[in-house]
Amino acid sequence: MKIKLFLITLLFSVTALAQTKGTIKGTLLDKEDKNAPLAYANAVVKGTTIGVNTDEKGQYSLSIEPGNYVVQFSFVGYENIEVPVTVKAGETVIIDKTLGSGGYQLQDVVIQKVVSKEKESALLTEQKNAVEMKQSIGAQELSRKGVSDVANAVIKTSGITKQEGSGNIFVRGLGDRYNSTTMNGLPIPSNDPEKKNINLEIFSTDIVEYVSIDKIYSSKLFGDFAGGNVDIVSKDYKGNGFLKIDLGSKANTNAIKEDNFNLKKGYNSFGFSNPGIPKNGVTEYNFSTLQLESENPVAGSFGISAGDNYNVGSTGKLSVFGTVSYSNEYNSITDGSVKSINGAGVANKDFEDFETMSFSTNVTAMANVGYKINTNNKINFNSIFINTSTLSKEDYLGYFVDGGEDNNGFVRRNKYDKNALWINQLLGDHKLSERSKFNWGVSYNTINGSQPDRTQNILNKFDYGYILLGQSAANNHRYFQELTETEIAANLSVDYKFSKDAEGDYKGKFTAGYSGRMKKREFEATQFNFKPLSPFLDEVVDVDNLDAFFNQQNLNNAYFEISTFRGIGSNPIALKPQYYNGDLFVNGGYLNTEYKFNKLTAVLGLRAEYLLQKVEWNTSLDPVGDNDELDKIAFLPSLTMKYELNEKQNLRFGFSKTYTLPQFKERALFIYEEVNETKIGNPDLYESDDYNVDIKWEMFPKSEELISITGFGKYIQNPINEVTIVSSTNDISYINTGDYGYVAGAELEYRKVLFNFKDGNAKKLSAGLNASYLYSNQELSSEKVIKETDYNVDFTDEESKLTGASDLLLNADISFLTEWNNKESNLTSTIAFTHFSDRVYSIGTNGRGNQVDKAFGSLDFITRIKLNKNLGFGIIAKNLLNPAIDRVQENDNGDINVLSYKKGMNLSMSMNYQF
Known part of the structure; x- marks a missing residue:
C-alpha cells in the first residue's frame, strides 16, 4: 500500500512539474x-x-x-x-x-551552444554556399578516420599525397615550393632549412577546429601559390564549460620486435635537450658521449584541455580555451636497403642491410581567448607553442667505393632534431554598418630549428671487430646546426555591399585589402671532423662504445685530430661557423568585386605585390662570402564563378596567375650532406610564373552527402627541380630546368549515407571516396641550365613528369555509427584505405633514369566508443598491410631498386574523460 501511495504521489508530482x-x-x-x-x-x-x-x-x-x-x-x-x-x-x-x-x-553568431565547423555536415553546407572553391576537413571527420596530425589530415582530401618519412605534401603533383601554409589566414614559418613550409606533422589535431585546403587562388592569399594553401583553423571554443583528460599508448610492430632497441645516450624524454657547440671544440674534446642505451619502445601520451564562457556586461562574452599535451613515439625501419648507381647502372654505394630506430616527442600548448564586445565586434587572441624532437640512429652495412669494397663498409649516423615553434595571433572582426565590415589580423611567430650534435662514423666490419676509416677527415664527424626564423605578418580587409534587391539582400560586394609579411632567417652550422692518425688507423674499436677511442686522452696522444672546414686548432677562425642569412619582404594590395547575377555569382580580383628576397652567406663552398637579391613586382588577376544549376547543384570555374619563389637555402651556396646524397644551393635560381584553371561540378543530395567532379590545369614557366649536377661527387642542386611544365587532371569526390535507421537509437553506415588522375610533363634543357647558371647538367631525357606527381591517388573509407542512451553513448568504427601510384622522386641525369617511388597502399582501422557523456575509449591500427616501400632508378636494362624498407604497423589505445 505504501509503495502504491508513493508511486501515485510521484506521478502527480511529475505531472504537476511538467504543467508548470x-x-x-x-x-x-x-x-x-x-x-x-x-x-x-x-x-x-x-x-x-x-x-x-x-x-x-x-x-x-x-x-x-x-x-x-x-x-x-x-x-x-x-x-x-x-x-x-x-x-x-x-x-x-x-x-x-x-x-x-x-x-x-x-x-x-551569438550563442551558447553551437554547431561548429568541426562537423562534416556544417562544412559541407559552407562549401555548398560559398563562392570560393575549397575543401575542408573538420575535427569530427579527423577523429572518425583516426587522424592525429595535420599532415595526415590533408592527404585525406582529393589530389594530395605526402612524401614518406616527412610532412612534405604534394598538391596535384606540385611539391613544397609550390604550396603555402597559414593558420587562421596568417602565414607561419618553416622549421626545416630546406623547406618553404613547416612540417604539418607537428600540428596535433587537438588544437584544430578544421583544416581548409585552397586549390584555387584567391587575391586575399599571397601570390607565392601554385599547388594549394593549407589553412589550419585553431579551435575557438563556444560551448559550455568543460575539462577533458586524454591518455594513450602506442606501439610500432617493428620497434617492439627489436631485440635491442637502443639510441644515443644523453637526451631527456620530453624533447627539450639542446646540447650546444662545445667550447674549444678543435683543441679540447668536450663532446657528449657516443654510447647507446636501451629503450622500452612502448609510447605514451597525455593531454588536458578545458574551456568556458563568461558574460561580460550586458552584451559582451569572453570565451577561453586551453590545451596542453605530450606524446611520444617509437619507430623502426626494417628489411631495408639503400643503393646509389651511376649512368651505367653500376653501384658506387650498395648497403644491403639498412635499419633505423627513432624516438619522437611532441609537446603542444595552446591558449585561445575570444572577446565578443557586442554583436558587431569581436577580438580573438591565439598563442600556440609546439616543441618537437626526434632522436634517431641509422645503420648501413654493405659496399661503397674507397673503403667498403668487400661489402664490409659500415656507417652509423646518430641524429637529433629539435624544433620550438611559437605562434601569436591577434584577430578582429567588426561590423561597421549594414553594408560594411572590417577584418584584420596580425601575427608574430618565431621558430628555432636545431640539429644539435649529429654524429657520423664510417668503419670496416671484420670478424674480429670494427676498424675506423680515416681516408677522409669527414668520415667521422659531429655536426651542429641552428636555424632561427622570425616572421611578422598582417592582413587587413574592408567589405562594402551594394545593389540591394527587393528582398533586402545585397547582390554585390567590394573587398579591398592589404597583406604583408616580413621574414628573417639566420642559419649557421659547424662540423667537427675527427681524422684518425697513423699508427692508430688499424686499431680495433667497439662500435657501441666509440668513447673509448674518441676522448681527451687520445686527442692528447695524437690518436686523432679535430678540424673544421676552416682548419685545425691553430687557425684562429677554426670555430667560426659557416652561415647564411635571409630576409623576405612582401607587400600586397588587392581589390575583389563580387556580384550575383541571379543564379551566377562572380568574383573578379586583382592583386599587386612587391617582394624582395635577400640572401647572404659565408660557407665551406665560399669562405670569402657573398650575397644576392631577387625582387619582383607581380600583377596577379583571378576570376571565380559559381552557377547554381538548382538548389542542390553548383557549377564552378576558377582562373588565376601566380608565381613560385625559390627558398633561402636553395639560393645560398651552402652544402648539406646525407649518407647517400649531398645538396648545394644555386644563387642563379629564380622564380617561376604559374597559370591555373579549374572547373567543377558538385551536387549535395543530402546534408551529409556530396558528389563532385573537378577538372584542372596548370602551366608553369621556368619550373624548379632538384637535379644531380655534373660534379666529382654528383651533388644535387636546385635548377630552373626548362622553359615550361604543365599539369592536367581530374578529381572525383563522393560521400554517401548507405544506411540510416532510427528507432529510438540511431544507426548509420556511410562511405567516402575521393580519387584523382593526373598527367604532368615538363621540358628539360641542359643548354638552358648551362646558359643561366654556373652549373652543368646532363639530362638523360628531354622531358619528364613533375617530381612528386602520381598518376592516380585514391582515398576510401567506410564508417559505421550507432548511438544509444539518448545519444550520450555511441560507437564509431572506420576502415580507411589510401593508395598512390608511381611518382618521380628525382629527375634522371648523366645517363641515369628517373628515381621513382613505387606505388603502395595503406589500410587503417579505427574504432571509438563513448560509454557515456563523460568516458570514451579508442583503438587505432594503422598501416595494417605493412607494404614494402620501394624507390627504383629507371635503367635501360631494367629498374634498379635503390631504396627499400618497411615501416611496420602502429597500434594505439586511448582513453578520455570529460568533466
Whole structure:
C-alpha cells in the first residue's frame, strides 16, 4: 500500500512539474537553400544554458519555466535572429524562422551552444554556399578516420599525397615550393632549412577546429601559390564549460620486435635537450658521449584541455580555451636497403642491410581567448607553442667505393632534431554598418630549428671487430646546426555591399585589402671532423662504445685530430661557423568585386605585390662570402564563378596567375650532406610564373552527402627541380630546368549515407571516396641550365613528369555509427584505405633514369566508443598491410631498386574523460 501511495504521489508530482513549464517549438528554414529545412541549427534561450539543435527536418523544441525570454536562432556563417517570447505554464509557443547569411561570418553568431565547423555536415553546407572553391576537413571527420596530425589530415582530401618519412605534401603533383601554409589566414614559418613550409606533422589535431585546403587562388592569399594553401583553423571554443583528460599508448610492430632497441645516450624524454657547440671544440674534446642505451619502445601520451564562457556586461562574452599535451613515439625501419648507381647502372654505394630506430616527442600548448564586445565586434587572441624532437640512429652495412669494397663498409649516423615553434595571433572582426565590415589580423611567430650534435662514423666490419676509416677527415664527424626564423605578418580587409534587391539582400560586394609579411632567417652550422692518425688507423674499436677511442686522452696522444672546414686548432677562425642569412619582404594590395547575377555569382580580383628576397652567406663552398637579391613586382588577376544549376547543384570555374619563389637555402651556396646524397644551393635560381584553371561540378543530395567532379590545369614557366649536377661527387642542386611544365587532371569526390535507421537509437553506415588522375610533363634543357647558371647538367631525357606527381591517388573509407542512451553513448568504427601510384622522386641525369617511388597502399582501422557523456575509449591500427616501400632508378636494362624498407604497423589505445 505504501509503495502504491508513493508511486501515485510521484506521478502527480511529475505531472504537476511538467504543467508548470511551457514549450517553445517550431521549424527553421535555410534561405540560402530555397527555404529547405535547416538541420543542426541552434535554438537557445538567451542568458541560460537551455538550447537544442534542430533535427534533419529543421525542427526544435524547448521546455522552460514560465516567463519572458529572448530566443536566439543561429547557424554557422548565418545571421543570428533574436525573438522575444512570453511563456505560460502548460502552453506551447510556435516560432518558425528563416535564416540566411546576411553577410555575417562565424564570429557574428551569438550563442551558447553551437554547431561548429568541426562537423562534416556544417562544412559541407559552407562549401555548398560559398563562392570560393575549397575543401575542408573538420575535427569530427579527423577523429572518425583516426587522424592525429595535420599532415595526415590533408592527404585525406582529393589530389594530395605526402612524401614518406616527412610532412612534405604534394598538391596535384606540385611539391613544397609550390604550396603555402597559414593558420587562421596568417602565414607561419618553416622549421626545416630546406623547406618553404613547416612540417604539418607537428600540428596535433587537438588544437584544430578544421583544416581548409585552397586549390584555387584567391587575391586575399599571397601570390607565392601554385599547388594549394593549407589553412589550419585553431579551435575557438563556444560551448559550455568543460575539462577533458586524454591518455594513450602506442606501439610500432617493428620497434617492439627489436631485440635491442637502443639510441644515443644523453637526451631527456620530453624533447627539450639542446646540447650546444662545445667550447674549444678543435683543441679540447668536450663532446657528449657516443654510447647507446636501451629503450622500452612502448609510447605514451597525455593531454588536458578545458574551456568556458563568461558574460561580460550586458552584451559582451569572453570565451577561453586551453590545451596542453605530450606524446611520444617509437619507430623502426626494417628489411631495408639503400643503393646509389651511376649512368651505367653500376653501384658506387650498395648497403644491403639498412635499419633505423627513432624516438619522437611532441609537446603542444595552446591558449585561445575570444572577446565578443557586442554583436558587431569581436577580438580573438591565439598563442600556440609546439616543441618537437626526434632522436634517431641509422645503420648501413654493405659496399661503397674507397673503403667498403668487400661489402664490409659500415656507417652509423646518430641524429637529433629539435624544433620550438611559437605562434601569436591577434584577430578582429567588426561590423561597421549594414553594408560594411572590417577584418584584420596580425601575427608574430618565431621558430628555432636545431640539429644539435649529429654524429657520423664510417668503419670496416671484420670478424674480429670494427676498424675506423680515416681516408677522409669527414668520415667521422659531429655536426651542429641552428636555424632561427622570425616572421611578422598582417592582413587587413574592408567589405562594402551594394545593389540591394527587393528582398533586402545585397547582390554585390567590394573587398579591398592589404597583406604583408616580413621574414628573417639566420642559419649557421659547424662540423667537427675527427681524422684518425697513423699508427692508430688499424686499431680495433667497439662500435657501441666509440668513447673509448674518441676522448681527451687520445686527442692528447695524437690518436686523432679535430678540424673544421676552416682548419685545425691553430687557425684562429677554426670555430667560426659557416652561415647564411635571409630576409623576405612582401607587400600586397588587392581589390575583389563580387556580384550575383541571379543564379551566377562572380568574383573578379586583382592583386599587386612587391617582394624582395635577400640572401647572404659565408660557407665551406665560399669562405670569402657573398650575397644576392631577387625582387619582383607581380600583377596577379583571378576570376571565380559559381552557377547554381538548382538548389542542390553548383557549377564552378576558377582562373588565376601566380608565381613560385625559390627558398633561402636553395639560393645560398651552402652544402648539406646525407649518407647517400649531398645538396648545394644555386644563387642563379629564380622564380617561376604559374597559370591555373579549374572547373567543377558538385551536387549535395543530402546534408551529409556530396558528389563532385573537378577538372584542372596548370602551366608553369621556368619550373624548379632538384637535379644531380655534373660534379666529382654528383651533388644535387636546385635548377630552373626548362622553359615550361604543365599539369592536367581530374578529381572525383563522393560521400554517401548507405544506411540510416532510427528507432529510438540511431544507426548509420556511410562511405567516402575521393580519387584523382593526373598527367604532368615538363621540358628539360641542359643548354638552358648551362646558359643561366654556373652549373652543368646532363639530362638523360628531354622531358619528364613533375617530381612528386602520381598518376592516380585514391582515398576510401567506410564508417559505421550507432548511438544509444539518448545519444550520450555511441560507437564509431572506420576502415580507411589510401593508395598512390608511381611518382618521380628525382629527375634522371648523366645517363641515369628517373628515381621513382613505387606505388603502395595503406589500410587503417579505427574504432571509438563513448560509454557515456563523460568516458570514451579508442583503438587505432594503422598501416595494417605493412607494404614494402620501394624507390627504383629507371635503367635501360631494367629498374634498379635503390631504396627499400618497411615501416611496420602502429597500434594505439586511448582513453578520455570529460568533466
